[in-house]
Amino acid sequence: MIFEVKNGYFHYPRTEQQVLQDISLCVGSGRILSILGANGVGKTTLLRCMMGLLKWDRGESLVDGIPLHHIPGRELWQKIAYVPQAKNSVFSYTAKEMVTLGRSAHLKMFEQPGAREHELALSCMEAVGIVHLRDKKCNEMSGGELQMVLIARALTAEPSMLVLDEPESNLDFNNQMTVLSCIKELSCQRGISVVINTHYPDHALQIADEALLLNRDGSCEYGSCADVITEKNLHRTFSVRVCIRDVDVETQIYRCVIPVSQNKQSKKHILNKA
């Protein structure tokens, strides 16, 4: 799938702030795009505009060259799976039931999931290492457990594109690695296009091909990860001086982003808030 945004603008009704301004991007088959930016800058809003959950003021999203609003919802959600930020679930579904729900867009109206759906759900739970949670209720889960369930649910849709909003934020080191390697595998082996919002530039450098860095004024830097995730750009976006270094571990090079110091102004902001 080729997913594009052309010259997207967005602001929320009854607000003056232009959240997104002239955003253009393209995610090809098997490519991973990482979206980064400070808290409240508009990353979730961008995902929602991209998928048509919020309407662009100007500009458009296209799937394989077709404007997104011309694609029937059911067809669209068979192609795109969205993993929102995991907040506490109000649903008393078990993990297995929740994951099986990921097949909904592929079932006919009133059709019940059958053997194939149940098998697929279990294999996706296996892929992300959560079979042990199968009978646990979603409203009794930790944020991290729920996050893994939502990722498995997205995988059962067998999507062409996976959109994830900060999937690693609630997760411990081990689960972060599981999720990142799972995403990389899906894009490399199945050609799934991936868009991921993250607060971790290291994760973007680790798995993404392209990066989009959102600025406060709604504009962005967009391009290859190496071109966008630079010391200079990160300093400007986050008001934190960073060093980017290569660390060689057992013949593998890991590119790491090390926060070094805050701008005086951001420190003052935090002190004033305390």
Ligand SMILES: Nc1ncnc2c1ncn2[C@@H]1O[C@H](COP(=O)(O)OP(=O)(O)OP(=O)(O)O)[C@@H](O)[C@H]1O
């Ligand atoms: N429904 C809404 N109505 C009005 N303003 C909103 C609404 N939802 C979000 N906003 C505002 O839009 C801006 C962008 O919010 P958004 O949630 O997209 O940021 P974000 O980059 O994803 O943040 P974070 O990193 O903290 O998750 C914020 O200033 C937020 O307060």
